[in-house]
Structures are given as structure tokens and as C-alpha cells.
Amino acid sequence: MSLLQIHEPGKTPQPHEEKSVAIGIDLGTTNSVVGFADEKGVRILSIDGHNLVPSAVGIKDKNFVIGKDALKLRDSNPQDVITSIKRLISSSAKEIPYFNHKIENKEQDAMALVKLEDQILNPVHLSSEILKYLKNKVNDKVENQINQCVITVPAYFPESARVATKDAAKLAGLDVLRLISEPTAAALAYNLDEAKEGYYLVYDLGGGTFDITLLKMSKGVFQVIATGGNTSIGGDDIDFEIAHNFSQNLKDLSQSGQKKLLQISKEAKEFLSQNPDRLWKNGKYKLSYNDLEKLSEKIVSTTIKGVKNTLIDAKITEISDINEIILVGGSTRLPSIKNALKDYFSKEPLCSINPDEVVALGAALQARALTHGSDKLLLDVTPLSLGLETMGGMIEKVIPRNSAIPCSIAQEFTTYQDGQNALSIHVLQGEREMVDQCQSLGKFILKGIPPMSAGMARILVTFTLDADGLLSVTAREKTTGIQQSIHIKPSYGLSHEQMATMLKESYEHAEEDVKQRLLTEACVDAQQILNVLTTALENDRDLLSEAEFDQIRTTSNELAALLEHPALEDRNKVVGVTKNLESLTQEFAERRINKAVNKALKGSEI
Amino acid sequence: MPVNAFETLGMSPEYDINLDTLSNHYLERQRLVHPDRFISKPSEEKLYAQQHSSYLNQCYQTLKDNISRAEALLDYHKTPFDSAENTIQDPVLLHESMDHREKLMMMDTKEQLYNFKQDIENIIKAVVLEMKNNLDALKDFHKAKKLILRLKYLEKLLTEIKQKEAADS
Numbered sequence: 121m122s123l124l125q126i127h128e129p130g131k132t133p134q135p136h137e138e139k140s141v142a143i144g145i146d147l148g149t150t151n152s153v154v155g156f157a158d159e160k161g162v163r164i165l166s167i168d169g170h171n172l173v174p175s176a177v178g179i180k181d182k183n184f185v186i187g188k189d190a191l192k193l194r195d196s197n198p199q200d201v202i203t204s205i206k207r208l209i210s211s212s213a214k215e216i217p218y219f220n221h222k223i224e225n226k227e228q229d230a231m232a233l234v235k236l237e238d239q240i241l242n243p244v245h246l247s248s249e250i251l252k253y254l255k256n257k258v259n260d261k262v263e264n265q266i267n268q269c270v271i272t273v274p275a276y277f278p279e280s281a282r283v284a285t286k287d288a289a290k291l292a293g294l295d296v297l298r299l300i301s302e303p304t305a306a307a308l309a310y311n312l313d314e315a316k317e318g319y320y321l322v323y324d325l326g327g328g329t330f331d332i333t334l335l336k337m338s339k340g341v342f343q344v345i346a347t348g349g350n351t352s353i354g355g356d357d358i359d360f361e362i363a364h365n366f367s368q369n370l371k372d373l374s375q376s377g378q379k380k381l382l383q384i385s386k387e388a389k390e391f392l393s394q395n396p397d398r399l400w401k402n403g404k405y406k407l408s409y410n411d412l413e414k415l416s417e418k419i420v421s422t423t424i425k426g427v428k429n430t431l432i433d434a435k436i437t438e439i440s441d442i443n444e445i446i447l448v449g450g451s452t453r454l455p456s457i458k459n460a461l462k463d464y465f466s467k468e469p470l471c472s473i474n475p476d477e478v479v480a481l482g483a484a485l486q487a488r489a490l491t492h493g494s495d496k497l498l499l500d501v502t503p504l505s506l507g508l509e510t511m512g513g514m515i516e517k518v519i520p521r522n523s524a525i526p527c528s529i530a531q532e533f534t535t536y537q538d539g540q541n542a543l544s545i546h547v548l549q550g551e552r553e554m555v556d557q558c559q560s561l562g563k564f565i566l567k568g569i570p571p572m573s574a575g576m577a578r579i580l581v582t583f584t585l586d587a588d589g590l591l592s593v594t595a596r597e598k599t600t601g602i603q604q605s606i607h608i609k610p611s612y613g614l615s616h617e618q619m620a621t622m623l624k625e626s627y628e629h630a631e632e633d634v635k636q637r638l639l640t641e642a643c644v645d646a647q648q649i650l651n652v653l654t655t656a657l658e659n660d661r662d663l664l665s666e667a668e669f670d671q672i673r674t675t676s677n678e679l680a681a682l683l684e685h686p687a688l689e690d691r692n693k694v695v696g697v698t699k700n701l702e703s704l705t706q707e708f709a710e711r712r713i714n715k716a717v718n719k720a721l722k723g724s725e726i
Numbered sequence: 727m728p729v730n731a732f733e734t735l736g737m738s739p740e741y742d743i744n745l746d747t748l749s750n751h752y753l754e755r756q757r758l759v760h761p762d763r764f765i766s767k768p769s770e771e772k773l774y775a776q777q778h779s780s781y782l783n784q785c786y787q788t789l790k791d792n793i794s795r796a797e798a799l800l801d802y803h804k805t806p807f808d809s810a811e812n813t814i815q816d817p818v819l820l821h822e823s824m825d826h827r828e829k830l831m832m833m834d835t836k837e838q839l840y841n842f843k844q845d846i847e848n849i850i851k852a853v854v855l856e857m858k859n860n861l862d863a864l865k866d867f868h869k870a871k872k873l874i875l876r877l878k879y880l881e882k883l884l885t886e887i888k889q890k891e892a893a894d895s
Contacts, residue, residue, distance in 0.1 A: 432891075432892050489762070523787070524783040524786070528781075584780070
């Protein structure tokens, strides 16, 4: 709707708008956690008596079992249970070097598929089952159903994985208000804005991912300055090193044998992290803290190198400029990580909030801020560069990594052959120079370019990233105005059709329900524009001429009449009249924005 | 609507700007228009917020950077910098760049790299000062274009030095 409302910082939205409630979800590789914030404060919502829900999905007699029950099932039927699903979401089947479950399409450059009982499943579906479980468990306990959330993703999550996460939420019937990065959420949980202004580094080592985020706090705004890390290293790799140490021919073991040995290795790691001065023993296996330190050395030093690179990216030369180092993720319990960071920064890292819960707490605070207004603001960046394929398989970067989002950047390209009438636009993500080293996000073709000599056509390609970091690309030939655009769907992700089918399947009583929902949504939107319009007319009627006012009044009356007793088949009519009213009020909205901006500018001149 | 980056961020069109003031102005405006403030609003309104917020990000990026701010100022004075017609032809600059590159290749100790980095950073500071003088006081835009070219080359060199430093450590 075009009646853009501008409110002063810190003021909550219009009083007549009902405030919705939203939860924060940390959809983790190993565990998932739900947080909730209200006027009383922020807390973890325990599920079946536990704060952490194992991110495990199993199938028993054709029914999904999630969390603890899935882990229990794993003891008897390891082949029917899957864990670390998040690793499958962030890369394509052939890029996953090692996984705890058989991947059905190992050779394909497509989303990985796994088999549980006799069902072939993709990671979006599996993640949605976890989200659905969390949502239902939370809603069992509350009066008003909650279906809005903020979900955290690793800062370094590629475009495709962000889309997949949002798709999973949609399948679970959850409306995602915002995807925020996990390290940023952790920083929010530590209430750093109340601390002194300056730079903060978040070091987040989870089960399967490693993220570094550098934040700057000033004037109540959290700015993400730089991000770095690696989506394919994590605490699981240390388990793998330990398991490999126990048994050199790990890969020859059966699937269930491998799973068991990895589980034992994880126990060894956790025991020694807490009791570094003791020896760990289990049957024929034993491990000392010294052994553990040696086995994790490579991974720890890789992460420290990542920290250094991120600081260079952010143009920070003095490490003393960093106020605090915040530890996130269960794997940061490993003492050698704390020590390595302490050595590098000459400072004790912050770890007073439970590293397994800190992200969900931050997500909950952000969910509260988004639904209830806040005097704080979070400004995020895109973690990876986005660009286009040019001649010779090279990449031309359009949006460099660490650009503040949302953003929209246009670049001009041209044809390379005389009379060329089409241009293939290949969108990629990554830091390397060549196409085959980066991740392909999608392709489309701009057709109908008029015949011109090579280099004469002017094709403007615009990359737009929204506040969730999701990309759309538009190409326009300037002389003719022909235009093509796409919303990026990962090339190994789900097609719109697949998504639609899955969505349809997830509605048990499909048609009627959907129609009703569509009607309700249309009416809510319509009511909202009417409410806003009423307020706008009260305040700024003087910006309209009599004729304009009359026209707006007639249409708004028509819409109000429609909303009195809407029937299912009225939906299109409601949408149509709403659209009419929106276009009628667009000019009015622009005048109001100008007025508000001018006022704001006057107020802030120094 | 304000049309250029200077006006949008409430800065006077000068090269010599206070970066703290710039950052404050940017954050103030971002607080008003960021999409997070419009989360419960209809989608078209969110789109407006996104466009405003994107534009602010773009303007801030332009003014923060020593090179793009100079280019924006040349645009403002209607004598835009065109990279196609401004290639390195100046023999002095050409000589300087070849000399620096040779030095960088020969360096192998941390200390050498560190000192070289300091030298380049000092040269950059001097060029920025010269740019201020030419853009703000003398309004010598021809000279400013030459300085932009030199700055571009020096910044690139600095990045390479830092990359080498990181790779070695």
C-alpha cells in the first residue's frame, strides 16, 4: 500500500493496529530452540520440559517423529532417522563431502535427497517438520495462536539456503517476519547497545557451521560491518577427526557403525571439554585432553585465520579496537578455542549466556522489536558477493559482499555480436573469479533486443536485495524498454511447481480453507488501507485538491461497503478495489512522504 | 525528493566532510525508513520502505568512500568523471605504479610489508588532502580527475599489500 507511514524513532505503530505476537526460532544444525519476549523480558520456551529440541527427524510407521523421540528411535532404527539437516540445506548433493546418512542423489548438482522408511525426502520438507513441531508445541501452551516468527540463519548462509529456510517455514505454516543472522542475534541477546559504543566480534562455531560477524554499535543502531566464516566446518568435524583417530577405516564401517562411533567421539569431546585434566575411556577407546587438542588444532587455526580475514575486510588494523568477543555455539565450549581467541585478542571472551540458547533469545528480542516497535535498529549486510557471468566464464560482481541491505544496484552491460537479439543473464554468488568456482543462482534470457552493432545495446541489469537478503534481478534494454526479471530460486532448490505441490499437500482440506484464507487476507489488507487512509486524511487533507479528495472518498466508501458482508467469491473484487484505492492514493502518499522527510530534515540540521 | 547523495544525507556538497556527522545523519534517516519499521504493513508499503532504505545505503556508501565521494562531487558540478577517457597515460603516475609493484614483489618480511603499508597510507592521506584543495577551494576539476585515478590505483595497491600480509601471517 502506498500510504507510507513515517513514525518517529521509538514510537510504536498506529494505535488501532492490533499487535501481533511472534517467537524467535534458532533452527540449529544439532538443536533447535524457541525464544519469546514480552514486556516482562525474554526467555526460552521449553518444549516437553527441555530448552533444546534435537534437530532430528525420523519416520516410524509412516509418521514423523521429531526431537528427543527421533533420537530414541535412532537407537533401534538408525536408518530411519536423520540429523544435521541444516548441512543438506546449505549445499547441493554432490558438494556434501561426508554426511551421517546415505544421500540418494550423491552425484547430482541438486538438493540432496534422503530416504526414511520408504519415503524420499528433501531438506526443506525435513526442516519444515521440525518447525511445524515447534510451532504446534508452543501453540499447545498459549491462548492466542502464534504463527509469526523470526528465524536465525548462519551469517554465511548462501542465497539458496535462505530461500530454502523461508520455504520450510511457509510449509510449516509460519510467517517469517525476518531472517536474521545467528551472530547478530547473539549480540542482541547480550544487550550490547547498553554497553559502550564500538566494535564487537561474534565468534560462532556450531555443529556444522562457522560464522564470524563484526558489529558496530552506535546510537542504538547495530550495524553489521563485516561477516566471514565457512558453512562447511564445525564441531562435527572435530567429532569426525576423533572418530577417524579411533578407527582409520571409518568410511568402511556400516552406516549405523559410523553413526555410533561419531556419537562416542562427540561424548569424548564433551567430556574432555569439561574435564580437561582427566582421561576419557569407553571400551577399547580412550582419549586425553592433549589428544583432543591435537585433533582439533587444524579446525581451530582455520577459524582464527577466518577471524583475521574478517578484520582485514572491515579495514580494522588495531585488534585493540574490538571491545568484546562474544562466543556462540556449543562448540565454543572447547577450551582450546577460548584460549586461541584470548591469545589473539589479549582479552577474555564473553560467554555468560548459555551458548546454546543465546541465539534464540536474540531472535525473540528481534521478533518483539519488529511486532511492537523499538528504539533500536538492526542494519545487516550481505555475506557473499553477487554477480553476473560475462564473456569467457568470468564474473562481474554487481553487489560486493558486506554491502548493507536492503540495496539495489544497477550496472550497464552490452552485446558482443552484431545483430545479437538476446542476452543470457546468469546470476552467481561467491567470491571467486570464475563461474565454475561460484554458486549458480539462476539464469534467464532477455529476448527481443533490436538488431544493433555489437556494443551498441544498453542493457541495464538491476540487482535488488531485500532486508532478508533475498535477491531479485531485472534486465532492461534501454532503447526499447523490454524487460525481464526473476526472483532467485536456487538452481538446486525447489521449483515453484514443487513448492506449490508441497504446499497443496500440506493443506488437508485444501480448497475451501484456502479460499477463506485468501478472502480474510484480502479483507485485512483492505481494512488496513482504510484505517491508514482515515488517519492520513485527518492529518494531511490539505495536500489534496477537492477533486482528488472526492475521488478517493468514493472509492474508499465502495471498499468499506464491500467489507461489510464479504462472501467467498468477493475476494477478487475486494482485491481490485483495494488496488484502485492504492493507485488513487499513491500521489497523496508521495506528498506525505515529502512532507514528513522535509520535516525530519529540518529537525535534524546541525 | 532530494536528488543527490549530499542532499539526501543532509551534507553540504563538499569533499571535506565530517564522517561522524555523515554517519549520524545516515543512521537518523535509516531509523525512519528501514523496512523493519514497516513489518506489519501491507506489502506495497514495505516495498517503499525497502526502496528508501536501499537508496540511503547507496548514498552513504558513495559519500563514505574517498573516491566515490569525489566522483559524486564531480557529478554535482556537472563535469562527471568518465573512466573510459581517464586511463593511466600520465608518465609520472605510470612510473610510480610500476615502481611500487616491483617493490611489493620483492618484499618478503613482515616488517617490510608493514613499513610499505604505512608509506602507501601516508601517500593516500596526502592525495586526499590535495583532492580537498582542488575540489573545495580551487575547483580545479581537471586536476581532481587525475587525483581520482591516482587514488584508485593506490587503494588497489593497499588492498594487495594487506592480502599479502594476511597470507603470510
